[in-house]
Amino acid sequence: xxxxxSHSLIYLLAAPILLGTFIASLPAFGYxxxxxxxxxxxxxxxxxxxxxxxxxxxxxxxxxxVLTPLVSLALVFLYLASATGSRLDLWIRRLVSPLLSFPxxxxxxxxxxxxxxxxxxxxxxxxxxxxxxxxxxxxIVNDTWGLSLLFGLIVKEVPFLLLMSLAALPQLxxxxxxxxxxxxxxxxxxxxxxxxxxxxxxxxxxPVIAVIVFASxxxxxxxxxxxxxxxxxxxxxxxxFNDPDLNLRFLAAAGSLLQLxxxxxxxxxxxxxxxxxxxxxxxxLATGNRHTGERLAFAIGRSAMPIxxxxxxxxxxxxxxxxxxxxxxxxxxxxxxxxxxxWANSLSDLSTPLFNTVLxxxxxxxxxxxIVVAILESERQSSKARSAPSWLLYxxxxxxxxxxxxxIIVATEFAGWQANLSLVIFGHxxxxxxxxxxxxxxxxxxxxxxWTQVASTLGASQLKSFWRIRIPLxxxxxxxxxxxxxxxxxxxxxxxQLLGAGRITTITSxxxxxxxxxxxxxxxxxxxVQLSLPILGFMxxxxxxxxxxxxxxxxxxxx
Amino acid sequence: MAQLRPQSxxxxxxxxxxxxxxxxxTMAQAIDITDWPALxxxxxxxxxxxxxxxxxxxxxxxxxxxxxxxxxxxxINLQHVKVAxxxxxxxxxVAERQAGNDTNGSIDLLWINGENFAALKENKLLFGPWAEExxxxxxxxANRFPEMREDFxxxxxxxxxxxxxxxxxxxxxxxxxxxxxQTIAAILDWSTSNPxxxxxxxxxxxxxxxxxxxxxxxxSNKDPALFAPVTDNExxxxxxxxxxxxxxxxxxxxxxxxxxxxxxxxLRRLMGDGDISLALAFNPNExxxxxxxxELPESVRTYVLQxxxxxxxxxxxxxxxxQHKAAAMITANFLLSIExxxxxxxxxxxxxxxxxxxxxxxxxxxxxFDVERSELAxxxxxxxxxxxxxxxxxxxxxxxxxxxxxxxxx
Numbered sequence: 026x027x028x029x030x031s032h033s034l035i036y037l038l039a040a041p042i043l044l045g046t047f048i049a050s051l052p053a054f055g056y057x058x059x060x061x062x063x064x065x066x067x068x069x070x071x072x073x074x075x076x077x078x079x080x081x082x083x084x085x086x087x088x089x090x091v092l093t094p095l096v097s098l099a100l101v102f103l104y105l106a107s108a109t110g111s112r113l114d115l116w117i118r119r120l121v122s123p124l125l126s127f128p129x130x131x132x133x134x135x136x137x138x139x140x141x142x143x144x145x146x147x148x149x150x151x152x153x154x155x156x157x158x159x160x161x162x163x164x165i166v167n168d169t170w171g172l173s174l175l176f177g178l179i180v181k182e183v184p185f186l187l188l189m190s191l192a193a194l195p196q197l198x199x200x201x202x203x204x205x206x207x208x209x210x211x212x213x214x215x216x217x218x219x220x221x222x223x224x225x226x227x228x229x230x231x232p233v234i235a236v237i238v239f240a241s242x243x244x245x246x247x248x249x250x251x252x253x254x255x256x257x258x259x260x261x262x263x264x265x266f267n268d269p270d271l272n273l274r275f276l277a278a279a280g281s282l283l284q285l286x287x288x289x290x291x292x293x294x295x296x297x298x299x300x301x302x303x304x305x306x307x308x309x310l311a312t313g314n315r316h317t318g319e320r321l322a323f324a325i326g327r328s329a330m331p332i333x334x335x336x337x338x339x340x341x342x343x344x345x346x347x348x349x350x351x352x353x354x355x356x357x358x359x360x361x362x363x364x365x366x367x368w369a370n371s372l373s374d375l376s377t378p379l380f381n382t383v384l385x386x387x388x389x390x391x392x393x394x395x396i397v398v399a400i401l402e403s404e405r406q407s408s409k410a411r412s413a414p415s416w417l418l419y420x421x422x423x424x425x426x427x428x429x430x431x432x433i434i435v436a437t438e439f440a441g442w443q444a445n446l447s448l449v450i451f452g453h454x455x456x457x458x459x460x461x462x463x464x465x466x467x468x469x470x471x472x473x474x475x476w477t478q479v480a481s482t483l484g485a486s487q488l489k490s491f492w493r494i495r496i497p498l499x500x501x502x503x504x505x506x507x508x509x510x511x512x513x514x515x516x517x518x519x520x521x522q523l524l525g526a527g528r529i530t531t532i533t534s535x536x537x538x539x540x541x542x543x544x545x546x547x548x549x550x551x552x553x554v555q556l557s558l559p560i561l562g563f564m565x566x567x568x569x570x571x572x573x574x575x576x577x578x579x580x581x582x583x584x
Numbered sequence: 585m586a587q588l589r590p591q592s593x594x595x596x597x598x599x600x601x602x603x604x605x606x607x608x609x610t611m612a613q614a615i616d617i618t619d620w621p622a623l624x625x626x627x628x629x630x631x632x633x634x635x636x637x638x639x640x641x642x643x644x645x646x647x648x649x650x651x652x653x654x655x656x657x658x659x660i661n662l663q664h665v666k667v668a669x670x671x672x673x674x675x676x677x678v679a680e681r682q683a684g685n686d687t688n689g690s691i692d693l694l695w696i697n698g699e700n701f702a703a704l705k706e707n708k709l710l711f712g713p714w715a716e717e718x719x720x721x722x723x724x725x726a727n728r729f730p731e732m733r734e735d736f737x738x739x740x741x742x743x744x745x746x747x748x749x750x751x752x753x754x755x756x757x758x759x760x761x762x763x764x765x766q767t768i769a770a771i772l773d774w775s776t777s778n779p780x781x782x783x784x785x786x787x788x789x790x791x792x793x794x795x796x797x798x799x800x801x802x803x804s805n806k807d808p809a810l811f812a813p814v815t816d817n818e819x820x821x822x823x824x825x826x827x828x829x830x831x832x833x834x835x836x837x838x839x840x841x842x843x844x845x846x847x848x849x850x851l852r853r854l855m856g857d858g859d860i861s862l863a864l865a866f867n868p869n870e871x872x873x874x875x876x877x878x879e880l881p882e883s884v885r886t887y888v889l890q891x892x893x894x895x896x897x898x899x900x901x902x903x904x905x906x907q908h909k910a911a912a913m914i915t916a917n918f919l920l921s922i923e924x925x926x927x928x929x930x931x932x933x934x935x936x937x938x939x940x941x942x943x944x945x946x947x948x949x950x951x952x953f954d955v956e957r958s959e960l961a962x963x964x965x966x967x968x969x970x971x972x973x974x975x976x977x978x979x980x981x982x983x984x985x986x987x988x989x990x991x992x993x994x
Contacts, residue, residue, distance in 0.1 A: 078993020143857035159760075159858045162780040164839045253786060253843055255993040266675065274678075352878030355858045370641060373648065526676065526690040527665040528633060535666065539639065544849060544879070547641055 039417035045432030052278035069275035078255035090241025090291030106217035107326030124184040126559030128516035131552035133249040135340025151356035193228035196471035235422035242425035348549035389453035390510035452520035468502035504566035512559035630911035635673040636695035638666020646934035689905030713742025720920040725941035736977040744899035751895035760861035786844030810975040892970030926952035
């Protein structure tokens with residue numbers, strides 16, 4: 026029963042995504058009855074090829090799609106290798122969840138306000154160090170090759186991959202493995218890279234692929250930090266979709282398929298890199314090398330995370346100072362006066378979106394948690410290693426949002442559904458679910474089955490051992506999953522905007538609407554509100570287990 | 585130029601699909617637009633989803649006031665659906681049309697003009713005519729101001745109601761630039777000797793497109809072809825001088841023309857930060873308002889080019905499938921009232937230019953429009969009377985596409 030229910034749920038959730046992708050792709054081949062075009066043709070593709078700078082757009086999407094996960098994962102692994110158990114590590118672990126909750130758009134704005142020629146950094150060092158009394162004419166943000174986009178994505182994905190690694194790590198019992206390796210004479214950093222990394226990577230592989238798809242198809246970050254002449258493929262596809270010229274619909278459909286292809290190609294390149302690194306690792310393991318490279322790995326690993334932290338802190342500072350800044354002429358390091366006027370101005374506009382945001386994120390996340398636990402529990406009880414279709418849950422992460430959301434819109438309208446709150450919650454559920462699944466599944470699957478066996482031998486039913494044994498043992502991963510799910514929901518823009526027909530506003534959708542106005546002060550206010558919500562969630566995920574297990578220190582340690 | 589296709593075939597195909605359900609539909613609504621009291625009765629308790637650009641906090645808070653007032657007086661619940669680009673709303677109506685949603689549209693009222701209006705009108709996606717039935721329509725004196733019935737040369741045919749005026753103005757920071765260039769040609773000369781001091785939003789951002797139109801109007805000496813639907817040949821001929829101009833101008837712009845701001849507001853921010861010393865705006869009061877809020881330094885001054893600048897009117901329209909047409913019309917009529925227009929033109933609120941013909945008002949009401957202009961930052965009324973007409977709307981997408989074709993990938 027449980028198994029049947031969880032399977033049909035998975036198909037039910039995957040259907041709109043596949044259907045949406047299919048519907049969205051029809052116009053790419055000329056089939057679009059509402060515009061009177063019922064004959065298949067390749068015109069849209071011919072137009073697409075002629076789009077100026079298309080190669081560049083695709084190339085930038087590819088570059089950020091491959092380099093973002095590569096650099097981020099390298100930094101995370103080197104960090105874990107060099108810092109596990111150190112004091113730095115304790116700090117970082119405490120900070121990683123709040124860091125992750127920095128919504129993409131807010132982080133991108135903060136970064137832009139930090140590194141722009143007129144940004145906070147430049148104001149701090151000017152005019153004393155630089156002699157600049159006006160901002161230098163440098164192309165930093167929105168640079169032609171998308172370096173600041175790449176930088177922004179890495180800063181944002183490092184905490185994500187770190188959190189995913191930390192969630193998976195305990196199952197590998199790293200302390201014991203390292204101890205064994207160290208008794209064989211391996212330096213700690215080298216030991217981690219040789220013993221833990223190869224077993225950890227498979228556990229974080231799906232998050233990495235989600236990062237590839239996200240980085241190659243992101244819209245909001247690319248709009249803020251990405252190149253503009255030409256922009257990334259995703260940004261162009263969105264602008265074609267929104268163009269009042271109906272002809273461009275065909276082009277947009279073809280473009281979204283190209284986006285799908287680009288993201289897939291990025292994944293394929295990644296898989297090739299995976300093979301290459303696998304070979305290198307095997308060779309490196311076989312050398313039996315115990316010391317070489319340790320210093321370099323240690324230096325990079327130890328410094329990378331503080332740098333990322335400093336950048337994020339700097340971005341946060343840029344947001345905070347702009348949110349309270351009165352007139353602030355360049356090159357003053359600080360505004361000439363401080364004001365709460367920007368907050369006062371936004372206060373009346375905040376309440377409805379705030380309420381919607383909380384309602385949508387809480388309901389979609391709780392739904393997701395119930396579904397995920399049901400799936401994992403049915404998977405466990407059916408005693409098969411992995412239920413076949415659970416990969417379908419990852420579809421929303423493996424297919425660029427842009428591609429299937431448009432199709433879903435048309436489909437919901439065919440069904441005669443009005444934009445309403447439950448539709449938006451459903452849309453959010455599609456995106457929240459995989460993240461909840463990602464963050465919970467490994468912990469759930471790796472939970473020592475002997476706990477349950479012991480419970481059974483003591484006469485406990487399946488149900489009882491579920492509530493009394495597994496849920497308490499998995500409390501921390503469950504809460505982390507909820508916090509992540511809510512953070513994801515809070516940061517979603519496209520599903521809210523499209524499925525809510527713009528009528529259902531959240532903090533994020535309102536913030537992005539403001540961005541076209543680019544008032545730095547107001548954007549900062551909204552960004553700060555946006556990022557404070559998930560932080561609350563992560564705080565709870567951190568402190569609830571500590572509170573519940575305050576007399577059970579062993580429970581905290583196993584997590 | 586390959587992308588410059590005539591749209592008539594598409595429109596004809598579209599008509600087939602639209603006309604059938606459309607004609608039966610307006611009747612089903614049972615709306616008598618001449619019976620205004622009945623409309624007010626019908627509108628009570630309805631919610632109006634007003635899709636309007638949400639990028640300007642001043643406009644947003646003005647619309648909040650409108651919502652409160654409408655609620656008190658007419659029992660109408662106004663929801664401002666903030667969009668980043670009104671093209672999104674046009675897409676939304678098209679999508680609803682595709683899905684056969686002919687009666688329960690999600691948009692009741694939109695703020696549009698130019699090519700967006702032209703596209704909706706051409707595809708018969710608008711409700712009406714209704715605008716000239718409004719009690720307050722007479723206030724705009726359309727006989728004296730033909731632009732109230734003409735949207736970028738396209739007749740409005742009562743499908744949209746005037747809301748606000750706009751005119752292209754330039755503003756400069758007198759701290760860095762004392763004598764700003766007075767013509768499009770002079771801008772190039774000045775920018776060549778002062779590189780990195782000027783830029784404009786990248787088309788199709790409307791301010792950027794307006795800059796292109798202003799430039800092509802001046803450089804072609806207001807070629808008559810600009811006021812008729814665009815053709816390939818005319819486009820080539822009329823815009824040749826524009827591309828020469830831009831090819832010379834771009835290397836002298838901010839970031840050597842490798843980057844253009846995305847909107848008027850981002851341009852304003854570049855000015856506020858001192859990145860540039862010359863910028864442009866489509867609201868003549870923009871610099872004045874921004875100096876008041878501290879976004880721009882007090883040394884900023886506004887002016888109009890010697891030969892005049894493009895001015896236009898933006899409108900409110902109701903989609904053919906709007907669910908709450910009565911309430912939408914009551915809303916539009918209220919927005920056109922003396923009270924709402926006076927508050928909109930007050931720099932302490934929205935700071936726009938009214939569409940009401942102020943000269944026709946008696947002295948008791950006229951004072952409400954007397955704006956206390958800060959002498960320094962504002963353009964003078966004399967300057968603002970130098971207006972150029974918008975080209976035919978087909979030129980806007982043509983210019984935008986050509987610009988994108990030429991400059992978006994280098």
